[in-house]
Amino acid sequence: xxxxxxxxxxxxxxxxxxxxxxxxxxxxxxxxxxxxxxxxxxxxxxxxxxxxxxxxxxxxxxxxxxxxxxxxxxxxxxxxxxxxxxxxxxxxxxxxxxxxxxxxxxxxxxxxxxxxxxxxxxxxxxxxxxxxxxxxxxxxxxxxxxxxxxxxxxxxxxxxxxxxxxxxxxxxxxxxxxxxxxxxxxxxxxxxxxxxxxxxxxxxxxxxxxxxxxxxxxxxxxxxxxxxxxxxxxxxxxxxxxxxxxxxxxxxxxxxxxxxxxxxxxxxxxxxxxxxxxxxxxxxxxxxxxxxxxxx
Numbered sequence: 368x369x370x371x372x373x374x375x376x377x378x379x380x381x382x383x384x385x386x387x388x389x390x391x392x393x394x395x396x397x398x399x400x401x402x403x404x405x406x407x408x409x410x411x412x413x414x415x416x417x418x419x420x421x422x423x424x425x426x427x428x429x430x431x432x433x434x435x436x437x438x439x440x441x442x443x444x445x446x447x448x449x450x451x452x453x454x455x456x457x458x459x460x461x462x463x464x465x466x467x468x469x470x471x472x473x474x475x476x477x478x479x480x481x482x483x484x485x486x487x488x489x490x491x492x493x494x495x496x497x498x499x500x501x502x503x504x505x506x507x508x509x510x511x512x513x514x515x516x517x518x519x520x521x522x523x524x525x526x527x528x529x530x531x532x533x534x535x536x537x538x539x540x541x542x543x544x545x546x547x548x549x550x551x552x553x554x555x556x557x558x559x560x561x562x563x564x565x566x567x568x569x570x571x572x573x574x575x576x577x578x579x580x581x582x583x584x585x586x587x588x589x590x591x592x593x594x595x596x597x598x599x600x601x602x603x604x605x606x607x608x609x610x611x612x613x614x615x616x617x618x619x620x621x622x623x624x625x626x627x628x629x630x631x632x633x634x635x636x637x638x639x640x641x642x643x644x645x646x647x648x649x650x651x652x653x654x655x656x657x658x659x660x661x662x663x
Contacts, residue, residue, distance in 0.1 A: 370421045372520035374542050375399045379419050386418040386435060393418045393435035394563075395426040398491075401516035401538035403472060407561050408439050411468035422513070423453070427460040430566060438564045439468065445558040447496040454582070454612050454624045457653055462564035464580050464654025472557040474498055476548040477519055477539040480528025485547065489518035490533035498533060500553045507531075519544060562654075574657035577630040578607075583643060583650040584622045591646055592623075598642030599627060602635035607662045628662060630655045 371379055378400045386393035394415040396404035408417045418435050420426040429435040440457075443449045457464070474494055478485055487508045488495070495502070495509040502509055510530075512518040518532040523542040531547060532538070539546045562580075571577060585591035599606050608626035629636035644650050 371399055371419075371517060372524045374523045375517065375520035378541070382417055382419055386416045389416060390434050391436050392416045393429070393437075395420050395429035395435040395438045397421070397423045397426045397440065398514040399517035399520055399538075401519065401535060401541045402514055403470060403535055403559065404439060404441060404561070405516065406535055406537070407441075407468055407470045407559075410470065411439060411466070411561065411563065412437065421517075423456055427456065427462060427564065430462055430564060431460065433566075436565060437465070438462070439561050440564060441493075441559050441561050443560050444472070444493055444497065445556055446552065446554055447493050449610065450493065454610070454622075455614070457562075457564070458582055458651060460564065462566060463568040464562045464656055465565045465569050466563035466656045467578065467659045468561045468563065469660055470559050470561060472497065472552065472559050473536060473550055474515075474533050474552050474557075475536040475539060475546055476531050476533060476551060477536075477542075477544040477546055478522055478528060478531035479526050479544060481545070482547040484528035485531040486529040488531050488533050489521060491515050491518070494533045497552050497557055501551045516541070563656075564654075568654065569656075571630040571632070571655050576628065576658040576661060577655055578626055578628060578658050579630055579636070579652060579655045580624075580626050581640075581650055581652045582622055582624050584648045585646060586648055595643050595646035598639035602639045604629050604635050604639045605662065628658070 394408045394412045395418040396408050398404045426438045430438045441450050442453045487510050489510045489512045492511050494515050515534040516538040519534040519538040519542045522532040585595050605628040610624045611621050
């Protein structure tokens, strides 16, 4: 808690207390009050009690420990790609993906002075990356911070007109800052995908379109990935995401993170997953959940 800047601490205290009184309504998120993840929680869980956590690990631990019923975690952005380390954190958490949410991202520059005063902008590396061309064009140096709204709280605490923050527009009012620029991302199609996680899975009923997320490691033989993926093509299962990543620094074994349309019990899906398992060392399903938006 004490990692938050002083202006954020009373707000965080109040939100933690409310969540502790009714943990079944609590949804944990990474960041300070006013962060994009906070905005996403309000949209995806309108009746929830948002529970701010300083790190992704803290947000996941809140669910594992029973302090929150769900966590809402960003996993990828349309401009800046996947969120760092998320492919390791999700499997290691032991939690199950139960839903997804897409949030249009609006970045604002905020500080205690004017835009002409600003020499540095603090924010999460993802936000800085999404605005890097705008920052360079205005001669503003990016400064990494673990959270967008947390950076706004730090800027309010510093009260230095040369240091501004990149954060959602609502954070300016929350921390008493001046809005110095709005909608400043490098592209209009700035969208972040979040996943909701819980301690247990939910029955795959009540929706028309489903997603399944899983990770796997192929066998170390020629054309292993081609063979492992073949079942999805022959069974007409649409794959919307396939990313590779290395674990352990060996560069010998590549693991893959995958999203496909479909759910267990559908004949084509089941046949494709069976073929994947035959050509892989292991397969682990992270969750089956309703699509928040149709792919394709």
